[in-house]
Amino acid sequence: MNKEALFGKTLSELKTIAESLGLKPFVGKQMADWLYKKDIHTVEEMKNISKAARDKINEQYCIGRVEHSNVQESVDGTKKYLFPTANKKFIEAAYIPDKDRATLCVSSQVGCKMGCLFCMTGKQGFQAQLTAGEIVNQIKSLPEYDKLTNIVYMGMGEPFDNIDNVLKSVEIITSDYGLAMSTRRVTVSTIGIIPGMKQFLEQSDCHLAVSLHTPFDHERAQLMPIENVYPLEKVIQEIKSFDFGKQRRISFEYIMFSGINDTKEHVKEMARLLNGIRCRVNLIRFHPIPDTPLKGCSEEKMIWFRDQLTKKGITTTIRASRGEDIFAACGLLSTKELLKKQKEQE
Numbered sequence: 001m002n003k004e005a006l007f008g009k010t011l012s013e014l015k016t017i018a019e020s021l022g023l024k025p026f027v028g029k030q031m032a033d034w035l036y037k038k039d040i041h042t043v044e045e046m047k048n049i050s051k052a053a054r055d056k057i058n059e060q061y062c063i064g065r066v067e068h069s070n071v072q073e074s075v076d077g078t079k080k081y082l083f084p085t086a087n088k089k090f091i092e093a094a095y096i097p098d099k100d101r102a103t104l105c106v107s108s109q110v111g112c113k114m115g116c117l118f119c120m121t122g123k124q125g126f127q128a129q130l131t132a133g134e135i136v137n138q139i140k141s142l143p144e145y146d147k148l149t150n151i152v153y154m155g156m157g158e159p160f161d162n163i164d165n166v167l168k169s170v171e172i173i174t175s176d177y178g179l180a181m182s183t184r185r186v187t188v189s190t191i192g193i194i195p196g197m198k199q200f201l202e203q204s205d206c207h208l209a210v211s212l213h214t215p216f217d218h219e220r221a222q223l224m225p226i227e228n229v230y231p232l233e234k235v236i237q238e239i240k241s242f243d244f245g246k247q248r249r250i251s252f253e254y255i256m257f258s259g260i261n262d263t264k265e266h267v268k269e270m271a272r273l274l275n276g277i278r279c280r281v282n283l284i285r286f287h288p289i290p291d292t293p294l295k296g297c298s299e300e301k302m303i304w305f306r307d308q309l310t311k312k313g314i315t316t317t318i319r320a321s322r323g324e325d326i327f328a329a330c331g332l333l334s335t336k337e338l339l340k341k342q343k344e345q346e
Contacts, residue, residue, distance in 0.1 A: 005064025006043075006057075007035055007131020007140075008099055010168055011177045021056045023174065025094045027176065031057070036140070036178045041065050064133050067141055068093075078323030085110055087128050091156055093138040103150040107140045108166055109157025114191055116224045118213075118255060121156045130157070132168035139179065151181065153188040154209070154253075160188075160196025170204050183207075183245060191226050192235040201242050212252040212281075214261040215269040221261075236273055244278070251280045256297040262305055273279050273311040281309055281316040 009017065014035075017030030027049060034046045062152035069090070079095040091107040110117065113126035118207045139151060151173060153159045159166045166188065172178035173186060189209040190197055201208065212232070214220050221227040244250055252274070256262055270281070283306055286296035297305070301317050309316040 003062040007064040032177045074323040102147045107155035108159040135169035160190045163196040168305040207249040255284045259294045267308040
C-alpha cells in the first residue's frame with residue numbers, strides 16, 4: 001500500500017487526519033510541529049505522540065520529505081537544486097545568496113503548458129502539478145534552509161495554473177504552525193491568469209509579480225500565448241481594482257529582447273499602462289535557450305530603458321544576472337536530466 005504524505009498538509013487537514021484515526025485533534029497540532037518546526041523524516045521520530053498513536057498514523061501515512069538528487073554551484077554562489085517528484089520527473093529550485101539576503105526560487109509545476117517563447121520549461125510541455133508538499137519540500141529540504149530570507153515562486157511552471165496547491169503551500173510557509181515566514185518575504189509570480197490571480201489576492205497577503213515583457217498586446221501574444229486568453233489590459237484592470245495597501249507590493253517582470261521590446265514607444269506605452277499603480281518594474285537580462293530566435297539587449301540599452309522609465313515616474317531596477325554558468329535559466333537543468341533518463345530507458 002502506498003502511504004499518503006503528511007508533509008504538505010495544512011493544520012486543519014492534519015487535525016482531520018488525527019480525528020479520522022480516532023485520535024484527539026491536538027495530535028494534528030503535534031504533527032504540524034514535528035513536520036514544519038523540526039527536521040524529521042519518519043513518523044517514529046514524533047516522540048511526544050504516544051507509540052500507539054504513531055502506529056495508527058504510520059499504517060496509512062509517511063512523512064514525505066525528499067532530498068535533492070543533484071546540485072550545481074555557480075562561481076557567484078548561486079546553487080541550482082534538482083528534486084525528484086512522485087512521477088519520476090524533476091523540478092528545480094535556485095538558491096541565490098546576496099549579501100544579507102538569501103532567496104529561494106521555487107517551482108510550482110513539472111513543466112508548463114503556457115508555451116512562452118522565451119522559456120525552456122515551456123519546451124518540456126506540461127507534465128504534472130506539484131502538490132503543496134512538493135513545493136514546501138524545496139524549501140524545508142534545502143541545505144541552506146536556515147539562511148533563507150525570501151521565497152519567490154518564479155521557478156518551473158505557472159503558479160496560478162496550480163492555484164489550490166500554491167495557496168496551501170503559501171499558508172504553510174507563512175503560518176505560525178508552519179515555517180512562520182512573513183508574507184512580506186514571499187512573492188508569487190504569474191503571467192496573468194486572472195481567476196487564479198484574483199483568488200490569490202483575496203486569500204493571501206503575499207506580494208504579486210506579473211510577467212509583462214511588452215506593453216503591446218500583439219507583441220505579447222507572440223511571446224506569450226496566454227495573451228489570447230487573458231489580455232494584458234484586463235490583467236491591469238484587475239490589478240487597479242484591488243487595494244494593495246501600504247505594505248503589499250506589486251512588481252512587473254520585463255525580460256529585455258533586442259529589437260523587440262526596447263524602444264521609446266515601449267517606454268511611452270509602459271507609462272500609460274502602469275499609470276496609477278504603485279509598483280516596481282524589474283528589467284531582466286535574457287538567458288539564451290536552445291532553438292529560439294530571441295536575443296538579449298546590450299547593457300547600454302538596458303540602462304537607457306531603465307532611465308527612461310524612471311524619468312516617467314516608474315521605479316525601475318535591472319535585476320542582477322546570477323548563475324549563468326550552471327544552467328540558471330529555468331528548465332535547463334531539469335530538461336537535461338529528463339533527456340538523460342530517456343536515453344537510459346531506450
